[in-house]
Amino acid sequence: MYFIKQFIYAFISTIGFSIIFNIPRDSIIKSGIGGALGWIVNILINQQLGSSSAGAFLGAITVGLIGEFFARLFKKPATVFIIPGIIPLVPGAGMYYTMRAIIEKNFITAAEIGSETFFIAASIATGVIISSSISKIFKLKKI
Numbered sequence: 001m002y003f004i005k006q007f008i009y010a011f012i013s014t015i016g017f018s019i020i021f022n023i024p025r026d027s028i029i030k031s032g033i034g035g036a037l038g039w040i041v042n043i044l045i046n047q048q049l050g051s052s053s054a055g056a057f058l059g060a061i062t063v064g065l066i067g068e069f070f071a072r073l074f075k076k077p078a079t080v081f082i083i084p085g086i087i088p089l090v091p092g093a094g095m096y097y098t099m100r101a102i103i104e105k106n107f108i109t110a111a112e113i114g115s116e117t118f119f120i121a122a123s124i125a126t127g128v129i130i131s132s133s134i135s136k137i138f139k140l141k142k143i
Helices: 002-020 025-049 052-074 079-089 092-103 107-137
Strands: none
Touching: 002 025, 002 079, 025 052, 025 079, 052 079, 052 107, 079 107, 092 107
16 A cells, blocks of 8 residues: 555656656656656665665666657657656655754764755666666667
């Protein structure tokens, strides 16, 4: 039940950002599926390995590969599916708590949370780059 709820929440948030980013109407649901699946992978890896960075990395690879596949299948740019799909993975709370700690002049906490947030963000970027490279290596044909 937990994973179903998480899937639905990630799906809805991805759809919301797809609308904000003016994604074509016929691609909104598809980007929601990619974002939700990436979030589920993120949660599973976090639970199994206890690593937020590894979860974000593999979640971003999932979103990237699904985005590349949908791009070929539906003849749209991959960014239509990837950009909204990575939104659930973005460590917004970490950024908030880092800034809050800085404002409260608690620099040690800010450095701890900020460095973890940075590594998660870098993991997301690396995952998207690797998924794009994988699709080029295997030369996903346009369908």
